[in-house]
Amino acid sequence: MFLYTKDAPKGDLRKTYGETLIELGRKDPKLCVVDGDLSTSTKTAMFGKEFPERFFNVGIDEQNLIGIASGLAYDKDRTVFASSFAMFLTGRPWEIIRQHVGYNDLPVKLVATHAGITVGPDGASHQMNEDIAIMRAIPNMKVIVPADNHILKKILYKAYETPGAFYIRLSREKFPVVYPEDVEFELGRGFILKEGKDITIVAIGLMVSHALDAASILKENYGIDAEVIDPVSVKPIDGELIAQSAQKTGKVVTIEEHSIIGGLGDAVISALAEKYPVLVKKIGIPDTYGESGTAIELLRKFELMPEQLAGNIYKWLNSSK
Amino acid sequence: MNPTKSIEELKELARKVRIETIKSIYLAGSGHPGGSLSITDILVALYFGGYVNVDPQNPYKPDRDRVILSKGHAAPSFYAVLALKGFFDKELLYTLRKLGSPLQGHVSRKHTPGVEASTGSLGQGLSIALGMALKRRLDNLDYKVFCLLSDGELQEGMTWEAIMTAKHFNAKGLIAIIDNNNIQLDDFVTKVNSGIYPIEDKFKASGWHTITIDGHDFSQILKALDEAVKISEEKPVAIRAITVKGKGVSYMENTPAWHGKAPDREKFIEAMKELGVSDKEIEEFLTKYDR
Structure with a gap:
C-alpha cells in the first residue's frame, strides 16, 4: 500500500498546496485566500494569479492577516485559506487566532510553510519548532502534519470539506514520497x-x-x-x-x-x-x-x-x- | 438617512440604556461602567437612528449592516441596546456575567444573537471589520460595517495595520467610530500613552476621511453618521467622538477608577436616582433581583 523506498522520488509540498488551492478555487467560487507578503514562497500566489479578486495579500502584518481572514469567515459561508511561514502565521498572531478562528471555530484553514529547522540558513528567527505546541493548545483547532505531497492534497480537501479551524504544517524542503496518490485521509486516523x-x-x-x-x-x-x-x-x-x-x-x-x-x-x-x-x-x-x-x-x-x-x-x- | 426617531426619543432611549447598563453591572458585581456609558449615545444613534439595518428575527441575514464592538468591554450597554431592539428578552440583562448566561463579560458571537465578532481582547475589531468590508465586495452587497473602538486600543499595533490596509484595498462601507473618553484602565490616556494623538491626522495620513464630534450630542452624532455613510462609499471614514467616560452618572464621570468596577448598593441607588428612576422602582428592582 505504501510507496516509500529509500530512493523514493521527492514531492514538492508547497507546489501541491498552490495547485490544490487552484482546484478548490475553481470548485468553489466563494473560497478566499489571504497571505502576508510571502505568497511566492508559500505558493498562494498561484491562486492569486487565477483569482485576483479573491486573493488578499495584506503585506507584512500577520495579526491583521488573521483578522481579515476571520472577518471574511465569520458568517461561515466562505472558506478562507490563510498562509505565511509557520513562525509568522502562528507565533506572531497566536492570540488573534485563539480569539476568532479558534473560539468561534471559523472556517479558516491555516496552512503554514517553512516550519521546523529545515528552513535552514535563515537561522533561529525563522526556525519554528514550537508551532504544533501552541496550535494544539487552542480548543477547536485541528493540527495536521503531512508526510508527503500526496497525503497533503487529501488533507487540504478534507480541511476544505470539514467545518471549522485547521492548522496544516508544511516545510520548505521537498519530502520523499511516502503514500500513493490515491491514499485516503481521515481526520484522526493514522x-x-x-x-x-x-x-x-x-x-x-x-x-x-x-x-x-x-x-x-x-x-x-x-x-x-x-x-x-x-x-x-x-x-x-x-x-x-x-x-x-x-x-x-x-x-x-x-x-x-x-x-x-x-x-x-x-x-x-x-x-x-x-x-x-x-x-x-x-x-x-x-x-x-x-x-x-x-x-x-x-x-x-x-x-x-x-x-x-x-x-x-x-x-x-x-x-x- | 431618515432617523426613525426624534432626538428627544433617542435621548430617552439612551437614558433607558444607561439604566439597564448600571443595573446589569450592579447585579453582576463586576463589569465596565465607564466605557459602556461613554459609548451609549453612539450605540443608540446607530441602532435607533436608522443607520443599522438589522432584523432581530433573522440576526445574520447576509445583507444586514454589521456593528463590530471592538471595545468589547462595553458589552453591558451594547446588550442593553440589543435587548431594546428586540434581539432577546430584557430579563436576560440581569444574568450578565453569570455562569450559563448568553451574555458573556465581553461580547461573544457564539453566545449572543446580534453580536458580529467575539471581542474583548483589544485592538482586533478593525481588522475583522475590514475583512467583512472586503466580503461585502465579493458578495455584491452594500451593507455598512461600523466598528466601535476605544481610544486606548489605538495603542495596539494591530489597529494601525488595519487602518493602513483599509485604504490599500479601497474598502467600501467601512466606518470606524472612536470613543475618545481619554481614560483607560490605569489612568488618563494622555498620561498612560498619549502617542495615539493626534487621532485625525493619523487616520487622514492613511487615506481615511475623518469627522470630529461631541459623542453625546445627538444632532452632531446623526449629522456625522449621515456624512460617514455617504463618504464611506468612496473611502473609509473615522469618526472621532469626544466623550465623557461614565457619562450620565456624575460620580463616575471622567474618573479612571470607574473604568472597570461595579457600584455597591448605595452607589447603585445614587446612580439610579440620577438617571431618573423612582424610589419605588428602585425598591422593586432590588427586591426582585438583588442577592
Missing part, C-alpha cells in the same frame, strides 16, 4: 506504515521517511523489528492505533522536527497514559534554538538523520531494559 513487534516508532512530517529508514537500519544492524506509525493528525490523534501498537511492542519512540515540548511526543504520551502506559522516548528538537546551516547539516546536528535515529533508539532500548 497509518501503520511498517509492522513490527519490538518497538513502536511514531513520526510525523519529514520524520516519517526518516523513521522508515531508521527502522530498516534497526533491522539490518541490530535485528530489531520496529513498527512505524504516521498519525498524520496530531490533533485529534489516533490514540487507539498507537495504544494497540504499544500493547504489542511495549515501548514507544516519537520523532518530530519540532520541540520535544508540547508537540507530537506529548500528544502521544497523553494518549498512551490514558490507554496503555509504556515507556516513551521523545526525539525532536531539544529545549533550545536552532542556528544557520543547511537543512541536512541541521538535521544531523539535532541527530534526526536515519542512522542517528537508529543508533539512539537502539541505545535507549538497551538502557531502558
Whole structure:
C-alpha cells in the first residue's frame, strides 16, 4: 500500500498546496485566500494569479492577516485559506487566532510553510519548532502534519470539506514520497506504515521517511523489528492505533522536527497514559534554538538523520531494559 | 438617512440604556461602567437612528449592516441596546456575567444573537471589520460595517495595520467610530500613552476621511453618521467622538477608577436616582433581583 523506498522520488509540498488551492478555487467560487507578503514562497500566489479578486495579500502584518481572514469567515459561508511561514502565521498572531478562528471555530484553514529547522540558513528567527505546541493548545483547532505531497492534497480537501479551524504544517524542503496518490485521509486516523513487534516508532512530517529508514537500519544492524506509525493528525490523534501498537511492542519512540515540548511526543504520551502506559522516548528538537546551516547539516546536528535515529533508539532500548 | 426617531426619543432611549447598563453591572458585581456609558449615545444613534439595518428575527441575514464592538468591554450597554431592539428578552440583562448566561463579560458571537465578532481582547475589531468590508465586495452587497473602538486600543499595533490596509484595498462601507473618553484602565490616556494623538491626522495620513464630534450630542452624532455613510462609499471614514467616560452618572464621570468596577448598593441607588428612576422602582428592582 505504501510507496516509500529509500530512493523514493521527492514531492514538492508547497507546489501541491498552490495547485490544490487552484482546484478548490475553481470548485468553489466563494473560497478566499489571504497571505502576508510571502505568497511566492508559500505558493498562494498561484491562486492569486487565477483569482485576483479573491486573493488578499495584506503585506507584512500577520495579526491583521488573521483578522481579515476571520472577518471574511465569520458568517461561515466562505472558506478562507490563510498562509505565511509557520513562525509568522502562528507565533506572531497566536492570540488573534485563539480569539476568532479558534473560539468561534471559523472556517479558516491555516496552512503554514517553512516550519521546523529545515528552513535552514535563515537561522533561529525563522526556525519554528514550537508551532504544533501552541496550535494544539487552542480548543477547536485541528493540527495536521503531512508526510508527503500526496497525503497533503487529501488533507487540504478534507480541511476544505470539514467545518471549522485547521492548522496544516508544511516545510520548505521537498519530502520523499511516502503514500500513493490515491491514499485516503481521515481526520484522526493514522497509518501503520511498517509492522513490527519490538518497538513502536511514531513520526510525523519529514520524520516519517526518516523513521522508515531508521527502522530498516534497526533491522539490518541490530535485528530489531520496529513498527512505524504516521498519525498524520496530531490533533485529534489516533490514540487507539498507537495504544494497540504499544500493547504489542511495549515501548514507544516519537520523532518530530519540532520541540520535544508540547508537540507530537506529548500528544502521544497523553494518549498512551490514558490507554496503555509504556515507556516513551521523545526525539525532536531539544529545549533550545536552532542556528544557520543547511537543512541536512541541521538535521544531523539535532541527530534526526536515519542512522542517528537508529543508533539512539537502539541505545535507549538497551538502557531502558 | 431618515432617523426613525426624534432626538428627544433617542435621548430617552439612551437614558433607558444607561439604566439597564448600571443595573446589569450592579447585579453582576463586576463589569465596565465607564466605557459602556461613554459609548451609549453612539450605540443608540446607530441602532435607533436608522443607520443599522438589522432584523432581530433573522440576526445574520447576509445583507444586514454589521456593528463590530471592538471595545468589547462595553458589552453591558451594547446588550442593553440589543435587548431594546428586540434581539432577546430584557430579563436576560440581569444574568450578565453569570455562569450559563448568553451574555458573556465581553461580547461573544457564539453566545449572543446580534453580536458580529467575539471581542474583548483589544485592538482586533478593525481588522475583522475590514475583512467583512472586503466580503461585502465579493458578495455584491452594500451593507455598512461600523466598528466601535476605544481610544486606548489605538495603542495596539494591530489597529494601525488595519487602518493602513483599509485604504490599500479601497474598502467600501467601512466606518470606524472612536470613543475618545481619554481614560483607560490605569489612568488618563494622555498620561498612560498619549502617542495615539493626534487621532485625525493619523487616520487622514492613511487615506481615511475623518469627522470630529461631541459623542453625546445627538444632532452632531446623526449629522456625522449621515456624512460617514455617504463618504464611506468612496473611502473609509473615522469618526472621532469626544466623550465623557461614565457619562450620565456624575460620580463616575471622567474618573479612571470607574473604568472597570461595579457600584455597591448605595452607589447603585445614587446612580439610579440620577438617571431618573423612582424610589419605588428602585425598591422593586432590588427586591426582585438583588442577592
